[in-house]
Amino acid sequence: MTSVRSLKHGVNIGIGPFTVLLRSSVAALEEELARIYADYPIAESGSFVDFHIAVARPRGPRRWLRPQAILDFDGERPFAPSPLSQAFLLFEAGLNWLISERANQYLMVHAAGLERGGRAAIMPAPAGSGKTTLSAGLASRGWRLLSDELVLLEPEGGTIYPVVRPLSLKNDAVLLIQRYFRATVLSRQYTDTAKGDITFIKPPRESVLRAREPARPHWVVFPKYVAGTPAMLEPVSKACAFFMISDNSFNYAIHGRQGFDAVARLIDACSCYRFTYSSLDDAAATFDALAAAT
Amino acid sequence: MRWHLASDRKLLWRSWDGETVVYDDLSDETHYLEPLAAEIFESLLARAADTDALVESVGTSLGLSPDQELRRAVAAATAHLCQAGLIVERPA
Numbered sequence: 591m592t593s594v595r596s597l598k599h600g601v602n603i604g605i606g607p608f609t610v611l612l613r614s615s616v617a618a619l620e621e622e623l624a625r626i627y628a629d630y631p632i633a634e635s636g637s638f639v640d641f642h643i644a645v646a647r648p649r650g651p652r653r654w655l656r657p658q659a660i661l662d663f664d665g666e667r668p669f670a671p672s673p674l675s676q677a678f679l680l681f682e683a684g685l686n687w688l689i690s691e692r693a694n695q696y697l698m699v700h701a702a703g704l705e706r707g708g709r710a711a712i713m714p715a716p717a718g719s720g721k722t723t724l725s726a727g728l729a730s731r732g733w734r735l736l737s738d739e740l741v742l743l744e745p746e747g748g749t750i751y752p753v754v755r756p757l758s759l760k761n762d763a764v765l766l767i768q769r770y771f772r773a774t775v776l777s778r779q780y781t782d783t784a785k786g787d788i789t790f791i792k793p794p795r796e797s798v799l800r801a802r803e804p805a806r807p808h809w810v811v812f813p814k815y816v817a818g819t820p821a822m823l824e825p826v827s828k829a830c831a832f833f834m835i836s837d838n839s840f841n842y843a844i845h846g847r848q849g850f851d852a853v854a855r856l857i858d859a860c861s862c863y864r865f866t867y868s869s870l871d872d873a874a875a876t877f878d879a880l881a882a883a884t
Numbered sequence: 885m886r887w888h889l890a891s892d893r894k895l896l897w898r899s900w901d902g903e904t905v906v907y908d909d910l911s912d913e914t915h916y917l918e919p920l921a922a923e924i925f926e927s928l929l930a931r932a933a934d935t936d937a938l939v940e941s942v943g944t945s946l947g948l949s950p951d952q953e954l955r956r957a958v959a960a961a962t963a964h965l966c967q968a969g970l971i972v973e974r975p976a
Contacts, residue, residue, distance in 0.1 A: 827900065827901060827903055828900035828901065828903070829899075829900055829901075829903030829904065829905050829916055829917075830903075830916075832898070832905045832914075832916075833905070833914075833916055836914060843912060846909065846912060847894075847896060847907060847909055850896050850905075850907035850914060851896070854898045854905070857898075857900070858898075
C-alpha cells in the first residue's frame with residue numbers, strides 16, 4: 591500500500607466515505623498497514639481530508655526505554671501512549687474513536703453490516719455476541735462486508751454507507767476463523783490488551799473496492815453466539831427492534847426527531863429477527879436461506 | 885376529569901402490530917408503549933376521554949370485557965403515560 595517514506599510525509603487512505611490522512615514513522619505500523627490495508631484506495635495529496643491522524647514516537651526516554659507510540663489528531667491526544675509494538679492497535683482504536691465522535695452526519699449504530707443482492711442486513715449486538723466472527727464467516731461466503739462494528743445510516747434517505755475496516759477478533763475467535771477459511775490474511779496477535787488478545791483480519795478485497803457503494807437496509811438481525819445451540823432465527827416485534835437499534839446507536843440522542851424518524855424508517859424497511867447460533871456453517875446457511883426467501 | 889395528550893410538547897409516534905414508540909421532543913426521550921398503553925394513546929389521539937370512556941374504548945378495540953381488572957390495568961397504564969409526560973389529566 592505504502593512505504594515508510596511516504597507514510598512519514600502522509601498518505602490519504604480512503605476508508606468508506608472518509609479520507610484519512612495518516613502520518614507516521616513507526617515501522618511496526620507501516621508493516622501492518624502494508625498487510626492489512628493493502629487493498630484500500632490512496633487519494634491524491636491535496637484531497638479533502640476528514641481525519642488527520644499522526645502516530646509518532648515520543649521524545650525523551652520513552653523513545654528508547656520500553657518505547658511507546660503516541661496518537662495525535664490535530665494536536666489532540668485523547669489516548670494514552672501505547673507500547674510501540676501496538677501502534678497499529680492504537681491507530682485502529684483512534685480511528686474508531688474519531689468516526690464515532692465526529693461523523694454525526696450519520697446515524698451510527700454499533701452493528702455489523704453485510705449485503706447481498708443490494709439488500710443489507712444490520713446486526714446490532716453488544717461486544718462478545720460473536721458478531722465479528724459471524725461477519726467474517728458470512729463475508730467468506732459471498733456476502734459483502736459493509737462494516738463489522740459501525741453501521742453508518744444516512745438519516746434522511748435511509749441508505750447505509752459502508753465503512754469497511756479490518757475485523758478485530760478477540761482471543762480464541764481467530765482460531766475458529768483460521769479453521770473456517772484458510773486464505774485469510776491476519777495481523778500479528780496483540781496480547782494483553784485491555785480487551786484481551788486481539789488479531790485483525792484483512793477485510794475482503796471486493797468489499798474494500800466497493801466501499802463507496804451504498805446499500806439499502808432489508809433485515810435487522812440481533813445475533814448471539816450460544817455454544818451448542820442450533821441456528822435459530824426468530825421474529826422480533828418492530829417496536830422492540832426499534833428500541834434495540836436506538837440502544838445500540840452512539841448518537842441517536844444527538845439526532846433528536848431526525849433520529850427517531852430515521853430509526854422508524856429503517857424498521858419500516860426491514861424484517862426483524864433474533865438469531866442464535868453456534869456453527870458458522872449453519873449460520874451462513876440460515877442467512878443464505880433468508881436472502882433467497884425474501 | 886379527562887385525559888388529554890400533552891400539549892406542551894411535540895410528540896412523534898409510530899405503531900407496528902399493536903405496539904407503539906413515542907418520541908417526546910421536550911425531554912428528548914423515546915418511550916415504548918405495550919399494546920394496552922398503545923391503545924390508550926391512540927384513543928386519546930382521536931379525542932380526550934375520562935377513565936370510564938377509555939375502559940370502554942380500549943375494551944372494544946382489544947376485545948376485552950370492561951370489567952374491574954381492565955379498569956385497574958387502564959388506570960395503571962394512564963398513570964405510567966402521565967408520569968412519562970405523554971398525557972395529562974384536566975377538568976372536563
